Amino acid sequence: xxxxxxxxxxxxxxxxxxxxLNLWDQKKIKISYEWLxxxxxxxxxxxxxxxxxxxxxNIGEVTITRCSVKLDCGTIGHSYVQGRSKRKAEIxxxxxxxxxxxxxxxxxxxxIIPLEKIKKDKRDKILSxxxxxxxxxxTLVRGESD
Amino acid sequence: MYVxxxxxxKAIDNAHSWMSEIRRGDPSVxxxxxxxxxxxxxxxxxxxxxxxxxxxxxxxxxxxxQSRGDLIEAIFLLRAYRTTLKRFSYSKPIDTAxxxxxxxxxxxxxxxxxxxxxxxxxxxxxRLLDFKLLAENETPLSPxxxxxxxxxxxxxxxxxxxxxxxxxKDNNLDPIDITREPISFPxxxxxxxxxxxxxxxxxxxxxxxxxxxxxxxxxxxxGELRIGIVEIELNIPELGFDINVAEIILTECETVNQFQxxxxxxxxxxxxxxxxxxxxxxxxxxxxLIDRALRxxxxxxDYSGAPAQDEEFVISHCDNIQxxxxxxxIKLPHYVDFQSELELIRKIRADxxxxxxxx
Numbered sequence: 290x291x292x293x294x295x296x297x298x299x300x301x302x303x304x305x306x307x308x309x310l311n312l313w314d315q316k317k318i319k320i321s322y323e324w325l326x327x328x329x330x331x332x333x334x335x336x337x338x339x340x341x342x343x344x345x346x347n348i349g350e351v352t353i354t355r356c357s358v359k360l361d362c363g364t365i366g367h368s369y370v371q372g373r374s375k376r377k378a379e380i381x382x383x384x385x386x387x388x389x390x391x392x393x394x395x396x397x398x399x400x401i402i403p404l405e406k407i408k409k410d411k412r413d414k415i416l417s418x419x420x421x422x423x424x425x426x427x428t429l430v431r432g433e434s435d
Numbered sequence: 436m437y438v439x440x441x442x443x444x445k446a447i448d449n450a451h452s453w454m455s456e457i458r459r460g461d462p463s464v465x466x467x468x469x470x471x472x473x474x475x476x477x478x479x480x481x482x483x484x485x486x487x488x489x490x491x492x493x494x495x496x497x498x499x500x501q502s503r504g505d506l507i508e509a510i511f512l513l514r515a516y517r518t519t520l521k522r523f524s525y526s527k528p529i530d531t532a533x534x535x536x537x538x539x540x541x542x543x544x545x546x547x548x549x550x551x552x553x554x555x556x557x558x559x560x561x562r563l564l565d566f567k568l569l570a571e572n573e574t575p576l577s578p579x580x581x582x583x584x585x586x587x588x589x590x591x592x593x594x595x596x597x598x599x600x601x602x603x604k605d606n607n608l609d610p611i612d613i614t615r616e617p618i619s620f621p622x623x624x625x626x627x628x629x630x631x632x633x634x635x636x637x638x639x640x641x642x643x644x645x646x647x648x649x650x651x652x653x654x655x656x657x658g659e660l661r662i663g664i665v666e667i668e669l670n671i672p673e674l675g676f677d678i679n680v681a682e683i684i685l686t687e688c689e690t691v692n693q694f695q696x697x698x699x700x701x702x703x704x705x706x707x708x709x710x711x712x713x714x715x716x717x718x719x720x721x722x723x724l725i726d727r728a729l730r731x732x733x734x735x736x737d738y739s740g741a742p743a744q745d746e747e748f749v750i751s752h753c754d755n756i757q758x759x760x761x762x763x764x765i766k767l768p769h770y771v772d773f774q775s776e777l778e779l780i781r782k783i784r785a786d787x788x789x790x791x792x793x794x
Contacts, residue, residue, distance in 0.1 A: 299678045299680075302679060302680045303680075331522060331523045333522070333680065334524075334525045335490070337628075338529075339603055339628060340708045341532070342603045346624070349633055349712055350522070350614075351491070352491040352494070353523060355523065371680060372493075419537050419552045424552070
């Protein structure tokens with residue numbers, strides 16, 4: 290459960306706000322909830338490691354929005370998402386709550402799986418373009434020996 | 436002494452109003468949108484995020500638009516905004532071995548596992564103006580190729596295995612955060628790296644160049660330069676586990692430097708390290724060279740008096756917002772201070788004249 294929850298919360302956090310909002314609006318899930326924590330914009334300090342494996346140091350901050358909701362059934366959802374969209378944070382927290390309820394299948398199929406596909410497609414595109422710029426030194430050597 | 440000057444409100448209002456009008460430019464030309472800036476002036480956005488020390492593309496684009504393309508002014512706006520944000524927490528240290536590399540090159544090893552990928556680079560272009568860009572509606576498409584989804588190991592880890600490279604050990608120390616505590620000298624490498632990562636690209640470039648020209652000679656090779664996507668992990672206290680909260684682009688540079696060895700270290704290669712927000716390779720490279728130059732004390736090297744070895748000099752002057760704040764304040768009204776100087780010099784001159792007469 291925790292592994293699954295980590296994975297959907299992570300996906301919601303880094304998803305493009307427009308993608309999430311579009312999927313959510315298309316699905317028109319009607320659900321009522323109350324705020325445990327209203328959306329709040331803040332930052333986290335990103336840390337790196339000196340020389341890849343050494344001690345930590347601070348690189349700079351990243352904007353993050355967080356909130357928490359409680360569904361009528363009592364299930365609690367949290368969100369920590371990248372950027373400053375309060376709506377994205379709200380929908381993410383509601384999704385986090387719903388994914389722990391009987392509605393998890395519906396949310397998974399209509400929100401999580403499509404977001405996963407968007408993320409995968411975006412990465413595929415970048416990595417396959419990067420691969421096309423790979424330098425093939427061997428070809429040069431073979432050419433000389435002919 | 437600073438004395439408040441009153442008046443000029445109307446002039447200031449009108450000056451700002453004219454600035455806004457001029458910022459908009461010719462109204463018959465379409466207004467530039469933030470999307471256009473984030474999509475097409477990406478490297479400017481990356482520079483503003485790195486020196487503004489806040490990763491938020493939309494805000495950086497807004498700052499660039501608001502500052503009419505004056506990037507230091509844009510960085511200033513972003514830094515000012517940053518101070519208003521509540522700091523939730525510190526991330527887990529980013530593991531750049533998990534980076535999805537857009538670009539990954541090594542100038543020291545030709546054949547590296549994972550291969551050399553040039554990525555979207557200006558390198559090897561002829562630096563000729565491309566008049567095709569004058570024509571609008573160009574949407575070039577680049578080729579793709581099947582790839583293997585594998586972790587890309589760091590090139591220098593292979594030298595590590597042979598012990599030929601100085602190991603970077605994790606002593607699990609909490610670094611100082613220069614946004615929270617003022618730096619005092621001598622300082623730590625962690626503080627230096629944070630300052631350099633948000634430092635001015637131009638200043639870093641000049642200093643790094645000085646080390647190449649012989650001021651604190653430390654002949655550097657680029658062991659590896661990589662640019663790519665990393666995810667940032669954060670511990671969520673409400674839940675008691677970690678999630679990824681953000682996805683950002685980082686540029687990382689590791690230089691390999693000759694090292695003769697010292698009383699405390701055997702002869703081996705040493706490293707300079709650069710890690711910067713965004714696609715910012717000139718800056719990351721410069722940062723790595725300066726990091727290495729500043730490590731002279733820790734490595735038991737000689738201090739040659741070069742500017743790039745003087746951490747107080749480098750760190751106190753690499754921040755362009757501190758620098759521009761102090762530099763530009765002298766153009767603001769100093770009438771009263773200057774009047775007192777004027778009076779003083781008049782008096783001295785009058786006294787001098789009287790003394791000459793007496794002689």
